[in-house]
Amino acid sequence: MAEFVKVAKLGDIPEGEGRNYPVNGRMVAIFYTNGEYHAINDSCPHMGASLSAGYVEDGQVSCPWHAWRFCIREGTWMDNPKSPLRCDSYELRIEGDDILVHVPDPAPRTPEAS
Numbered sequence: 835m836a837e838f839v840k841v842a843k844l845g846d847i848p849e850g851e852g853r854n855y856p857v858n859g860r861m862v863a864i865f866y867t868n869g870e871y872h873a874i875n876d877s878c879p880h881m882g883a884s885l886s887a888g889y890v891e892d893g894q895v896s897c898p899w900h901a902w903r904f905c906i907r908e909g910t911w912m913d914n915p916k917s918p919l920r921c922d923s924y925e926l927r928i929e930g931d932d933i934l935v936h937v938p939d940p941a942p943r944t945p946e947a948s
């Protein structure tokens with residue numbers, strides 16, 4: 835069962851930037867902006883660029899490859915918010931000087947129908 839995992843210390847991520855960390859088999863992008871931390875899947879759902887390297891502004895990150903924009907709170911694809919295409923978002927909490935993230939275990943694979 836997945837638990838909260840320590841990924842960084844307060845101050846490791848400069849204001850207005852992101853960093854990526856491996857957690858429970860996935861890469862997680864953590865952004866720090868306006869005094870708040872947010873965690874979403876690091877892999878852009880378009881072609882897999884690292885969103886943590888993107889430009890952060892107004893609660894959104896622009897993908898460094900083709901500039902698709904995603905909400906850093908909920909992972910919504912801001913260029914087409916009604917689309918089901920999105921990034922997963924993850925619970926994050928601060929304990930002392932530590933930043934912790936919870937990435938759920940992947941859904942169990944179901945056997946293929948024969």
Ligand code: FES
Pocket residue numbers: 878879880881882883897898899900901902
């Ligand atoms: S890889 Fe992110 S917009 Fe294309």
